[in-house]
Amino acid sequence: MFSKxxxxxxxxxxxxxxTPMTGExxxxxxxxxxxxxxxxxxxxxxxxxxxxxxxxxxxxxxSHVIKSKHAVMLEHPSGLQLLFHIGINTVSLKxxxxxxxxxxxxxxxxGQTLLEFDIDKIREAGYPVITxxxxxxxxxxxxxxxxxxxxxxxxKNVILKAIFKA
Numbered sequence: 001m002f003s004k005x006x007x008x009x010x011x012x013x014x015x016x017x018x019t020p021m022t023g024e025x026x027x028x029x030x031x032x033x034x035x036x037x038x039x040x041x042x043x044x045x046x047x048x049x050x051x052x053x054x055x056x057x058x059x060x061x062x063s064h065v066i067k068s069k070h071a072v073m074l075e076h077p078s079g080l081q082l083l084f085h086i087g088i089n090t091v092s093l094k095x096x097x098x099x100x101x102x103x104x105x106x107x108x109x110x111g112q113t114l115l116e117f118d119i120d121k122i123r124e125a126g127y128p129v130i131t132x133x134x135x136x137x138x139x140x141x142x143x144x145x146x147x148x149x150x151x152x153x154x155x156k157n158v159i160l161k162a163i164f165k166a
Contacts (some may be wrong), residue, residue: 015080015087017160018057018110019152020133023049025159026149033088041083042046044134045147045159054084054115054131055154056108066091069098072114073136080162083134086117087127097121111155135162 004035019025024047031037056074063081064073070090073083086098097118099139104107122129135141 008103013036013078013164015058015076015078015162015164016158017082017133017162018159019079019159020057020114020154021046021047021049021054021131021152022051023047023131023152024150024153025147025152025157026130027147028134031088031130031132034126036085036088036134041132042134042136043138043141043145044082044132045149046132047152047159048130049086051117051154052117052119053113053154054086054117055132056110056112056114057082057155057159059109060107062102062104062108062114064099064104065102066094068093069100069115070095070154072100072102074102074108074114078081078164079137079140080164081136083114083132083136085132085134086115087122087131089127090122090125092127093122093125097125106118133159135160140164 071085
């Protein structure tokens with residue numbers, strides 16, 4: 001099912017990003033943080049998770065795990081870089097309620113658990129659990145990036161199609 005991540009044509013390279021968590025995919029503009037909503041961190045989408053588990057949406061490499069375990073960055077073999085930021089202002093939790101299963105430099109496989117997080121603990125602390133999924137090197141993409149909104153299940157739905165410049 002996930003065997004072809006990058007499709008080549010004469011004019012463009014497309015990377016399909018599968019859903020890294022189960023929940024509701026929403027527009028990035030709905031994130032209650034201007035850095036994400038305004039696109040200052042990059043292009044992307046957000047997910048309101050219904051389960052506290054983040055999985056790898058493709059085979060790739062962990063390029064960074066934030067010390068407080070609330071965020072992780074992955075790199076696709078194409079060079080596409082993604083940031084997964086669990087919740088808003090969750091760095092303030094200093095890692096409480098988060099468990100990381102990967103380290104910087106690790107090779108990961110599609111569907112592999114990257115992080116687990118306690119949704120209730122995040123909400124009880126007063127933070128939104130909405131999770132931005134950001135392409136951090138969006139300058140390498142065309143202006144069009146397809147996003148698919150609505151209910152999503154981890155590993156089952158394509159939520160982003162990133163189109164590289166020719």
